[in-house]
Amino acid sequence: MVQVCGLDVEPIIGLEIHVQLATRTKMFCGCPLEFGARPNSRVCPVCLGLPGALPVINRQAVELGVQAALALNCSIAELTKWDRKSYYYPDLPKNYQISQYDLPLAFDGLFEFPIDDRIARIRILRAHLEEDAGKNVHDLPGCSGIDLNRAGTPLLEIVTQPDLRSADEAREFAVQLQRLVHYLGVSHADMQKGHLRFEPNINVRIHRDGQVFVTPIVEVKNLNSFRSLHGAIAYEIPRQVEEWLATGVTAATGNKRNRGWDDTREVTVPQREKEEAHDYRYFPDPDLVPLTVQAAWVAELRERQPELPLCRTERFISEYSLPPRDAHALVEDRATADLLDHAAEAGGDKVVLGKHFLSLWARFANERGTTIAGLRISPGRLAELANLVATGRINATAAAQVAEAMLANHDAPTVLAEELGLMQSRDTDRIAAWVTEALAANAAAVQDALANPKKARAARGFLTGQVMKLSGGRADPKIVGELIDRALAERAGA
Ligand SMILES: [Zn+2]
Known part of the structure; x- marks a missing residue:
């Protein structure tokens, strides 16, 4: 509950998130996905919507979708199908988008993340696959252009229940989700390239004189940064209260509104009214067979699911005695986090390994413009160096010298410590x-x-x-x- 204009106000926020999947090719054809390619150079009859061209489902897209859905604790549909969502817009060559309407790939999930010393639990309504549209280009002299390279790019649309209660919570959800899909390799999750796009649905419950008034839902379209997501929600909450005070209009069928975000003025602005579902004339795509998702395949993907970032961060804090911030940063780079675990499995002293990863190895990686995993030192060697320190055979200063030598010639740390005369004498x-x-x-x-x-x-x-x-x-x-x-x-x- 927050106070706006002297009233008790409860924000109700749901999120739709479009995640661009990290497939090699498009959702229904073999065109490669490349950012920044010459306009209309990555197209074929299928994604151009030429008559007679037939779409073929990209198996990798389905697999990545299932992986993300499993990490969001969703149930996976045994049978899912493809529907045409019809609308007429220049960047949509077929005049319909292939999406999933009543039988989505996944449903009924739950995503938990820590915020302000508590755990937020956000229910996931559904997650479905669809294809992206092309892009209108407006910066040409005297005309507009259309680039269809992006048309047909696979997207996973994730829809939450309206369980979020503040702009901060919505932003943290988005940050954690970005982290998750990147970690899983489901998406490159590059915000600069628009790999994640957010559309919050926002309204508020206003409590006055023992009565509750609910404002009409506003959907803010196409936000592509955490900052704009936060800004749009933070702006909408008081705006809706003020509008209700002025007009008394409450939520009713048909009065959901679309708004856009003006990044410069940091305000939301009215947009064209949202089509109702029947305007899109959804119907099953006759060119694509319904998809049967085999339970055994899902079980196999579940089996292969790695330890998820939040659990791993917690474990790193306790197991390697890492400060929370550093543990978080280490887990961010999955290859480096794997390397630390492998070095520990190779018998390395965990506390010393943790220290070395944060000090020595992080510094060398920075100097060389790479990650710790990118330094290409084997887990066994990392463990050996850690143990030379843990058993007191070399001191911390010597460890730094040995580490530097390891990068130069990849010899074993014990050999290097002896060669450099750094081994403590136990004679x-x-x-x-x-x-x-x-x-x-x-x-x-x-x-x-x-x-x-x-x-x-x-x-x-x-x-x-x-x-x-x-x-x-x-x-x-x-x-x-x-x-x-x-x-x-x-x-x-x-
Ligand atoms: Zn194509």
């Missing part, structure tokens, strides 16, 4: 000799360590430092400590 005879030398040269400190309770601790630290110095930093500090204690104990006893 007790040698360390004992350094201890003897240090104690002999610093009689005053030895005296303090033995007989001056106020200075004993500092003196012992000083002696440790002297031994480390004599060893050139290579003596294992743990063994040094033990041998100094032993030498001091012998002197105290003598």
Whole structure:
């Protein structure tokens, strides 16, 4: 509930999201999907809608659609079919769009994500496949053009129930969904290229004098950024309250309205009125057979479903002791997240691996303009380096040097650490000799360590430092400590 004009107002928001699927070719023909190709160079009789051309279903599009739907906890239809949605518009060469009307590919899902210390649970009404239209080009001198390269691009339209309650929640939903489809490889999810487009349905419940008034639903068309999605919703909520105060009009059949988003002025503006379903004259496409989705295939896809980003982030935080922000960033790049898991499976110390991924490896990847996975170091080598640190055989500074050497010549870290003389010495005879030398040269400190309770601790630290110095930093500090204690104990006893 929010306060607008002194009234208690409850926003009700549903989202329709068009996700462009990462297929190689179009939904119903073999034309390649390429962004930025010469206009009308990626077209054929099918996507041009030439008479007699017959569409063929793209299996990969169906598979990606099922994968996304499974991740959204949807039920998958055993039987789904294709319908023609008729409308007349220059960028639609067939004068109809192939979509799915009454038997969508998937339905009844649930998407959960964390926001403000709670879990938002948004029900998914349906998810169906359809083809995109072409593009009108208005920046030509004296005329408009039409580019049909995009016509026939496979889209998954996801429709939520009106479960969202604020602009913030809607934006977070969109962000998490983008992350999910990218992670699954279902979509390249590039916002700049319009791979995700949002259409929120917004209205508000106004509470006054024990009565509830519901404003007409407004659909804001074609938003292609998280910022515009948030802005449009944040603008609509008070606008609808003000309009209701002025006109008293409440929601009724037929008074749903379309608006567009003016990105410059940051306001929504009225648009042509939405067609009712019967205006589209939906009917089954006679050129395409209904699609039977086999349960065994769905089971196989479910089996192959990877651990989803939110669960993985939680696990990374606890398993690798990572700060939440860093865990989130690591999971964002699935190949790198997989590499970290593989290095742990190869026996690497998890906490040190986590640290190395955030510090060493992230830095080297940045310097080289790639990802950590892009550095092409094997999981076994990553594990080996982590364990050299975890077991105290090299220190953190040495680890950075070894890592750099690993990138240069891909040798094993143990070999490199030895070659570079970075391995901590665990040769007790040698360390004992350094201890003897240090104690002999610093009689005053030895005296303090033995007989001056106020200075004993500092003196012992000083002696440790002297031994480390004599060893050139290579003596294992743990063994040094033990041998100094032993030498001091012998002197105290003598
Ligand atoms: Zn084509």
